[in-house]
Amino acid sequence: MPSHALVIEDLVKRYKGGLLALDHISLKVKRGDFYALLGPNGAGKSTTIGIICSLINKTSGRVQVYGHDIDQDFAAAKRMIGLVPQEFNFNSFEPINEIISNQAGYYGISPNLAKERTEYTLEKLGLWQKRKNTPRELSGGMKRRLMIARALVHDPQLLILDEPTAGVDIEIRRSIWELLQELNAEGRSIILTTHYLEEAEYLCKNVGIINQGKIIIDTSLRALLDQLKQETFIFYLQDALATAPKLENAHAQLSDERTLEITPNTTLSLDELFAELHNLGIRVRSMRNKSNRLEELFMNLVSK
Amino acid sequence: MTIIEQLIALRTLFLREIYRFSRIWVQTIVPPIIMVALYFIIFGKLIGSQIGDVKGFSYIVYIVPGMIMMSIITNSYANTVSSFYSCKFQRHIEEMLVSPMPTYIIIWGFVSGGVARGGLIGLAVSLTATLFTEIHVYHVWLLLLVTLLTSILFSLAGLVNAVYANSFDDISLIPTFVLTPLTYLGGIFYSIDMLPPFWRELSMLNPILYMVDAFRLGMLGVSDIDPLLSLSVISAFVIVLYAVVHLLISRGVGVRS
Numbered sequence: 001m002p003s004h005a006l007v008i009e010d011l012v013k014r015y016k017g018g019l020l021a022l023d024h025i026s027l028k029v030k031r032g033d034f035y036a037l038l039g040p041n042g043a044g045k046s047t048t049i050g051i052i053c054s055l056i057n058k059t060s061g062r063v064q065v066y067g068h069d070i071d072q073d074f075a076a077a078k079r080m081i082g083l084v085p086q087e088f089n090f091n092s093f094e095p096i097n098e099i100i101s102n103q104a105g106y107y108g109i110s111p112n113l114a115k116e117r118t119e120y121t122l123e124k125l126g127l128w129q130k131r132k133n134t135p136r137e138l139s140g141g142m143k144r145r146l147m148i149a150r151a152l153v154h155d156p157q158l159l160i161l162d163e164p165t166a167g168v169d170i171e172i173r174r175s176i177w178e179l180l181q182e183l184n185a186e187g188r189s190i191i192l193t194t195h196y197l198e199e200a201e202y203l204c205k206n207v208g209i210i211n212q213g214k215i216i217i218d219t220s221l222r223a224l225l226d227q228l229k230q231e232t233f234i235f236y237l238q239d240a241l242a243t244a245p246k247l248e249n250a251h252a253q254l255s256d257e258r259t260l261e262i263t264p265n266t267t268l269s270l271d272e273l274f275a276e277l278h279n280l281g282i283r284v285r286s287m288r289n290k291s292n293r294l295e296e297l298f299m300n301l302v303s304k
Numbered sequence: 305m306t307i308i309e310q311l312i313a314l315r316t317l318f319l320r321e322i323y324r325f326s327r328i329w330v331q332t333i334v335p336p337i338i339m340v341a342l343y344f345i346i347f348g349k350l351i352g353s354q355i356g357d358v359k360g361f362s363y364i365v366y367i368v369p370g371m372i373m374m375s376i377i378t379n380s381y382a383n384t385v386s387s388f389y390s391c392k393f394q395r396h397i398e399e400m401l402v403s404p405m406p407t408y409i410i411i412w413g414f415v416s417g418g419v420a421r422g423g424l425i426g427l428a429v430s431l432t433a434t435l436f437t438e439i440h441v442y443h444v445w446l447l448l449l450v451t452l453l454t455s456i457l458f459s460l461a462g463l464v465n466a467v468y469a470n471s472f473d474d475i476s477l478i479p480t481f482v483l484t485p486l487t488y489l490g491g492i493f494y495s496i497d498m499l500p501p502f503w504r505e506l507s508m509l510n511p512i513l514y515m516v517d518a519f520r521l522g523m524l525g526v527s528d529i530d531p532l533l534s535l536s537v538i539s540a541f542v543i544v545l546y547a548v549v550h551l552l553i554s555r556g557v558g559v560r561s
Contacts, residue, residue, distance in 0.1 A: 015561060053402045056561045075305050075404035083402050089395035093327065098320075099399075105316025106403035108309025150399070 002067035005031045005080075005158045005189035006052065011061030013047050013213075021047040023213040024061070029191060029206070031066075034184045036200035036221075037193045039210035040302050045193045046086060048210070049162050053083045065158060079107065082156030084147045086163045086193075090135040096146055097122065097131040100153050107154040114153075121149040125179070141172035148179070159183060160191045165199060177203060197294040201225075211302045227297060232290035235260045238283035245280050247273075261290065305404050313405045314413055321417020325383060332383075332421065333428065336375045340429045343371055344436040347493065358495055359526040364437045368430075369520040370492030373454065375429040377487060377512065378479065380422030380455040384414050384462030385475045392466065397559055407554040411463065411546070418459025419452065426451055440523050446531065447522035453538045454515045460545035467549070467558040491516045496528045511541055 006029040013022040022044045029035045039045050050056030052063055054070065063070045068077035090099055097118055104114035122128045125145040135143055144164060151159060161180070165173040173196075180203060184190050194200055200207060200221070207224050209217040217224060240257040250264040250273060260282075264273050277284060305313070325332040348364030358366040391397035400410050433439055441447065461478075469475045490512030496504050507513055508529075518534035521527035527534075553559070 050561070054560075055398055055401055057556050075406075078402060078404040081402065083398075085398065087395065089398050091390070091394055091396045093324075098323070102316050102320055103399055103403070106313050106400055106405050108305050108312045108404070110312060111315075 001031065003031055004064075005029050005033065005066055006191065007062075007064040008048070008052075009062040011048070011051065011063065012059045013044075013051060013056065014059045021213055022051075022058075022061075025210070025213070025215045027208055027215055027218060029189060032184070032187055032189055033206055034180075034190045034204045035192070036204035036207045037191060037210060038197070038200060038207060038298060039193075043210045043302075044213045045210055046162055049083070049160055049191075049193065052160065053081055054078065079154065080157045082151035082154065082159045084144075084151045084159070084161040084164050086166065088135065088143050088147070090143075090146070092136045093134055095132050095134055096127060096138070099135070099146070100150055103150050104153045109154060117153050117155070121152050124152075125149040141168045144168055144172070144176065148176070152183075156188070158189045158191070162193050163195065164192065165194065165196065173199075197298055201294045209298065209301055216301060221294075224297060225294065230263055230266065232261055232263045233287050234290050235262060235277075235282075235287045236285045238285050241282070245277075245282060247276055250276075305406065310406065310409050313403070313409050314416070317400075317410070317413025318416040318420070321383070321387060321414065322420055324387060325417070325421050332379070333425065336379060336425050337428050337432050340371050340375060341432055341435075343367075344433065348436055358498075359524075361524055361526070362437070365440070365524070366495075366520075367493055368433045368437065368439065369523040370490070370516045371433065372426050372429050372523075373450075373512075373516045373519045374487050374492055376422040376426040376451060376455050377458050377515070378483065379425040380418040381458040381462040381465075381479065381483060383421040384418040384459045385466045385469070385479075386462075387417060388414055388463055388466035389469050389472070389475050392469075392559060393472075401556075401559065407550055411460075411549055411553060414463055415456055415459040418462060419455040422455035422458070423451060426455075440525075442525035443522045447519065449535070450515060450518045450522055450538070453535070453542055454519075457515075457538060457542045457545060460542065460549050463549045464545065464552065467552045469558075486510050486512045489513075491520075491528070511537060514538055 006027070008025060008027040011022050011025045012020075014020050025044070025048070037045050037048065047056055051058045052065065052070070054074065065077040066080045068080065070077045094102075100118040100121060101114045104117055105111070109117065119128065122131055125148055127142060127145055127149060130138060130142065135146065138146060148161075148164065165176055168176070177199070180190060180192070192200065192204065204221055206220050207217065208215055234255070237258045237260060241254060241260065242257070244252045244254045244260065246252075247262070249268040250262050252260055252262045255261055262273065274284070344364065347367060352363035352367070355363040357363070388397075391400075430439060465475060465478045489507065490510050491507070496507045496513065499507060514529060514534035514537045517527050517529045518531050518538070521531050
């Protein structure tokens with residue numbers, strides 16, 4: 001088994017109107033990785049995914065999936081991929097068990113095995129009771145899960161999800177996260193695009209950021225967060241304060257009499273900060289980050 | 305994909321097409337039967353009884369092969385054009401594009417559905433015709449061969465239309481402005497021997513004429529054109545259209561950016 005689930009080399013996509021959507025991008029995703037591909041709208045994320053999955057023709061460059069070139073060995077490469085697209089793309093009039101078993105058939109899976117896998121994936125995604133319904137009769141969250149079931153029916157090793165939790169409520173989002181973590185723990189490589197940066201921070205090991213058709217960051221999530229030089233914390237206080245305290249290695253300001261915003265210097269640990277607050281007689285009830293750390297970093301990177 | 309896997313994929317597409325047009329039988333199966341029944345009543349019984357024999361057959365018997373062929377043509381075309389365009393419109397064509405199915409399996413999957421619907425409607429129209437007149441079978445193998453080749457041809461033509469279609473209007477333009485006139489002028493209701501020389505020569509440019517004429521030979525044993533020429537013309541169209549469809553779909557015209 002090759003060490004990389006996906007290797008993209010010098011990939012270019014220029015659309016008919018002349019728009020350069022991908023400008024010589026190269027990317028490697030390790031086998032078993034949980035990789036976030038981030039970027040603002042129109043950055044080239046969906047184009048990249050479309051090319052990997054043969055939905056968009058590339059202008060030039062190479063793509064390999066588990067060592068199989070998508071041009072020269074397209075059947076083997078396609079077998080490795082399960083795609084969960086951004087928008088619903090079902091036949092609205094087809095019962096969902098037929099949608100799943102037909103998808104298995106397109107991969108050459110025998111009817112008996114297709115039936116077994118259809119049952120297994122629909123059970124796994126909590127849709128077995130709805131198997132006779134058509135997609136029109138499903139809720140938004142169920143449709144998302146149906147797309148995941150369809151992508152899994154041929155047992156792919158690389159699962160690609162294009163904004164899988166867009167527009168779903170928190171409960172469903174959490175259940176999708178748990179499922180994805182489970183699939184990753186089984187050894188499947190996962191590539192995820194998302195606009196919810198806390199989703200990437202919660203799930204992913206490595207991150208690529210694409211902007212204006214170029215990869216501007218390709219690193220581990222840890223290394224990316226280490227680039228963050230300053231963080232602001234919000235402390236909710238037990239007792240009211242009249243003025244903000246003067247701290248040695250941090251800047252503090254009051255939002256209201258019981259809410260204190262503190263931006264510590266990079267040299268100051270949270271232990272030291274808590275000790276200083278304690279010495280000043282300030283008791284903390286709870287605290288949180290002022291903003292999502294990854295979001296802050298993301299905004300800095302793409303606005304450069 | 306191995307040969308077996310390809311056959312499984314083809315079977316899946318074929319059954320999917322059968323289920324699709326069976327689910328909407330009120331739109332796909334009933335209307336052509338009602339339409340030809342009306343043709344038989346009006347042109348066959350009411351007007352046909354005022355017209356003399358054509359090539360030794362009563363008028364209603366003479367038009368039966370053309371009516372069956374017209375149903376096969378319109379239904380095999382309608383099946384692929386609506387099915388493939390619907391796949392594009394709802395974007396579930398992507399289910400096929402992401403799979404390892406080779407282009408020719410996708411094409412033959414849709415074509416097999418068109419052939420099945422064309423054949424089924426042809427059979428239903430033949431049975432309907434028995435309510436109004438007797439049915440003749442002169443060359444059963446020729447009938448089957450012409451039915452198969454014609455339904456393949458128009459299934460492929462429907463795919464070409466669907467590939468280029470960008471709206472539901474686009475899938476009705478060709479049937480309305482090209483297919484229907486060519487079918488009506490393709491010798492369904494008359495023998496081209498009845499036409500003046502200029503119009504007779506012009507009719508020879510109409511490919512549907514060859515299909516209707518070969519089918520009539522298979523049913524009644526009379527024809528205006530050498531059947532070998534008819535079969536050659538139909539086969540040539542099938543080959544050319546298949547090459548066009550294969551080129552379009554493998555390049556992703558209309559389905560990939």
